[in-house]
Amino acid sequence: MASEKEVKLLDFGVSPFGVRTRIALAEKEVEYEYKEEKNLNLGEKSELLLKSNPVHKKIPVLIHHDKPICESLIIVQYIDEVFPSKTPILPSDPYARALARFWADFVDKKISQYALRVWKLKKGEELEETKKELVENLRTLEAELGEKKYFGGEDFGLVDIAFVPFTSWFYSFQAFGLLSVEDEFPKLAAWGKRCIERKSVAKSLSEPKKLYEFLSARRKVLGVE
Secondary structure, eight states: OTTTTTTEEEEEETTTHHHHHHHHHTTTTTTEEEEEEETTTGOOOOOHHHHTTTTOOSSSSSTTTTTESSSSSHHHHHHHHHHHTOSSOSSSSSHHHHHHHHHHIIIIIIIIHHHHHHOOOSSSHHHHHHHHHHHHHHHHHHHHHOOOOOOBBBBOOHHHHHHHHGGGGGHHHTTTTTTTTHHHOHHHHHHHHHHHHHHHHHTTTTOOHHHHHHHHHHHHHHOOO
16 A cells, blocks of 8 residues: 555645546545645645646646646546556456546536536527537437446446536536536436445545535626625
């Protein structure tokens, strides 16, 4: 098991990308030092973050043996490779592994960018277009889930880790009058409830109502409310 001196995580509490990393570390039972970028929402970044991720200057950053690894999905796969003793995050079959990477990438390109934008837009054409894209992409993702327990079948894995942080945002989407995932995507909602039964997920997810309070405050700053 890694010691705290070996593994550090630069993160920001409500970041869904940081949540991914925390879930992966919890799945592997890796001990680590958590370093919160407390003023990230104010645009302030620590020297350690700027040094560790000079290209994007974003969290999360995993530092392992003083070597930084950036971008959440890359970090999750790195954790899976470096700490292989516990339950694997990626399947051993090359085709199944490729499919998992495809759908995790889909979450990044087709879900997260719209989910992270829709709550901060004022009423108008751009908001409606963003909502439309998000809904269509959620429909595609729900079709891929189908009747499976997890996206990889019986095994919790990469795609689940990629998407499950956004279940904390479902409450805010409904509270802001954007969409009800429970009503429109019942299979995704049920999947989210199954995921939160896992200790790694339950301990890592943002609390929905606290996230809503954070987003509401940000909407006021942005002039949305």
